[in-house]
Amino acid sequence: MTVTNKGRAHWFYLAPALLLLGVFLVYPSAETIRLSFYGPRSDVFVGVQNYLRAFTSAPMLTTFRNNLLWMAVFTLFTVGMGLLLAVILDRVRYETLIKSVIFLPMAISYVAAGVIWRFVYAFRPAVAPQIGLLNAIIVGMGGQPVWLLIQRPWLNNLALIAVGVWVWTGFCMVILSAAYKGIPREMQEAARIDGANEWQVFRCVTIPFLKSTLAMITTTMIVFVLKMFDIVYIMTNGAYDTDVIANRMYNEMFQFNNYGTASAIAVILFLAIVPFIVLNVRRFRAQEAVR
């Protein structure tokens, strides 16, 4: 690569970025690790007590369970639906229009998405007209209206995950669709001429080609889901067994003013994400090596 700097000129370009990264990311992260070993007001050293509490208290165990549920269901559906859409939309002429529709929720905030879906799930007793789409459909088919957000522990969690899937499927679709269109058409045609049916073409030609893209978006989705905060905060604020790690951390911080436990929860979240940081850095190095 070209050497364009003389002496220390590069610092002039880097200094503002290094300053902000240091002040807002590196130093606070180190400080949070330190605080996680201190008490609620950060004045008494308590050793690993905050961690012990985090790993044994019932509300925290619920958040771990919910984050695992989010990880499995959210990731499966966003990536799965994204893949399905990428493949089937390639076969219709109004592809661009439908893609815009699926992709649109990506542009709006989780708060707005939360309001939209609270309205979809809106519940009223059977005697009143239903104004939420979901309960109107249930009642229309002869069922009883359900207050979905209090149906613990599975239905309400799945209802929140559905909001996340609604937002993020478009992201997976766009990336997978770009990768899908990069598959040489002759490969698929050759398989068809050899007598493969559509499912075999998909399994033996399409999937192997998309493997690295699928791995990449799966890890991206898992990282997003571990940090999921806004949807839960807006829809239930963690009530009725729907809490997740990030929302719990926020509540420990602002509702209970327990900075020690809040820091320990943040560190646990960080540790869960470390493998993905390593993965990203490795992928980046491999990419740099071929430049």
Next chain:
Amino acid sequence: MSASRKVRRVPLHLVVIVLALIWLSPSLGLLVSSFRPRQDLLASGWWTAVATPSEWGRFTTGNYQDVLLRQGMGRAFLNSFIITVPTTLITLTIAALAAYALSWMEFRGRQVLLMTVVGLIVIPLQMTLIPVLRMFNVLRLSGTFPGIWLAHAGYGLPLMIYLLRNFFGALPRELFESAYMDGATPFTAFLRLVLPLSVPVLASAAIFQFLWVWNDLLVALVYLGGYSEVAPLTLRLSLLVGSRGQDWHLLTSAAFVSMIVPMVVFFSLQRYFVRGILAGAVKG
């Protein structure tokens, strides 16, 4: 296309259209409901209003007047711009300078610095909230616009540097060699050569950062939480959900107010948005 092939494709079209309807109907319900008076909204579902032409005359902008003038969404709309526009400009300027040095300058520790930036992209913000909030309280930056500009800039930098550096680094080397022959300095090469050539990627990065900041709740909640006069749309809307959770005529119109700008950005600049996602994610 033969007739039998067309018939065989019917299920395909059905699946596509059903999926599109599932994706569209929640937002459509919000939009329609935001124009219905309170009593109508509670008397029947929004689909009834769409399907009954006699009800169309009852649509009103009253809910919007209410949320904009009386529920603070008007002020919040302004605040969202005051927060988002400077943040985007600050982040992009600082990221472009750093990305330039990281792509075209040779110095010790460059590789380590690059890896650190890549690693920082996915660090959870939760790791930073408490110390930064304490720092802000000492410096009296909580509840101020400069405070949240800087915090958002810090949080957005890793991804922005990464996106820009991927593009800057792929520019042909001969370009710089001939510029230096003509007596350009590294800084004039940056201003006159790199920036003009990078307009598409700068646009993608700007849209990313703009939408991220506009749609952010967590950062605003923590650093602007107790100060309603500086609250952006997301924060104001979340307060409304807490205090007026069943007043759907207010919630629907307030939610739509918060969505207008992202939707305009999305529809007018979708190309750049998609390009940004592909550059940020598909690389490697």
